[in-house]
Amino acid sequence: DGGITQSPKYLFRKEGQNVTLSCEQNLNHDAMYWYRQDPGQGLRLIYYSQIVNDFQKGDIAEGYSVSREKKESFPLTVTSAQKNPTAFYLCASSIGRKETQYFGPGTRLLVL
Amino acid sequence: GDSVTQMEGPVTLSEEAFLTINCTYTATGYPSLFWYVQYPGEGLQLLLKATKADDKGSNKGFEATYRKETTSFHLEKGSVQVSDSAVYFCALGATNAGKSTFGDGTTLTVKP
Numbered sequence A: 001d002g003g004i005t006q007s008p009k010y011l012f013r014k015e016g017q018n019v020t021l022s023c024e025q026n027l028n029h030d031a032m033y034w035y036r037q038d039p040g041q042g043l044r045l046i047y048y049s050q051i052v053n054d055f056q057k058g059d060i061a062e063g064y065s066v067s068r069e070k071k072e073s074f075p076l077t078v079t080s081a082q083k084n085p086t087a088f089y090l091c092a093s094s095i096g097r098k099e100t101q102y103f104g105p106g107t108r109l110l111v112l
Numbered sequence B: 001g002d003s004v005t006q007m008e009g010p011v012t013l014s015e016e017a018f019l020t021i022n023c024t025y026t027a028t029g030y031p032s033l034f035w036y037v038q039y040p041g042e043g044l045q046l047l048l049k050a051t052k053a054d055d056k057g058s059n060k061g062f063e064a065t066y067r068k069e070t071t072s073f074h075l076e077k078g079s080v081q082v083s084d085s086a087v088y089f090c091a092l093g094a095t096n097a098g099k100s101t102f103g104d105g106t107t108l109t110v111k112p
Helices: none
Strands: A004-007 A010-013 A019-025 A031-037 A043-051 A054-057 A064-066 A076-078 A087-094 A107-111 B003-006 B011-014 B019-021 B023-026 B033-038 B044-050 B056-059 B062-065 B075-077 B086-092 B106-111
Touching: A004 A087, A010 A019, A019 A031, A019 A087, A019 A107, A043 A064, B003 B086, B011 B019, B019 B106, B023 B033, B023 B086, B033 B062, B044 B062
Parallel strands: A010 A107, B011 B106
Antiparallel strands: A004 A019, A019 A076, A031 A043, A031 A087, A043 A054, A064 A076, A087 A107, B003 B023, B019 B075, B033 B044, B033 B086, B044 B056, B056 B062, B062 B075, B086 B106
16 A cells, blocks of 8 residues: 555653654655654644755754655754654655645654 | 744544645746645655646545645545644745745544
């Protein structure tokens, strides 16, 4: 089955620690995205990538970093510079940036 | 820049009631328009879309028409069910100038 997967489902971060969220897709999509969702809020774009080895900052990129070394993978690192990382993180992909986005099941990040 | 304004929630309806969730947009160019649905603890999934003016998207009894003259894409369903309880997001696809844009979401609760 084609789809987009995220792991882990829950992630705990200690003070000063960097953590990496995984996102993998087997849909052969060129574009991939990371969003942050806070309780009762909409989606805010962190980073997006339209092609391998290229990515752009979204609206709230500070404290986050990404890489796009393979078409199917777009990991997100939440660095210690992100002071309020507790949120639900959603990864998505699309054939092209104007097309329907397909979302993963999300990772909930909590701070210890 | 591009923006989406959704009807504020939460919306609470009785089963079999008529549903309207308003969505208006501001965009440069002519983006595709989308409605996504999010069930508790999950990622978003596409509900319906329309790619040009006067197109009607429909799925699972939900409908929305791309109205260029009123810059709107209101979501409607004639008879809601308890299983329709979810958060609904209106979204603009990316235009040549920018990236996709999501509304803040509207929470729908349907009571038996």
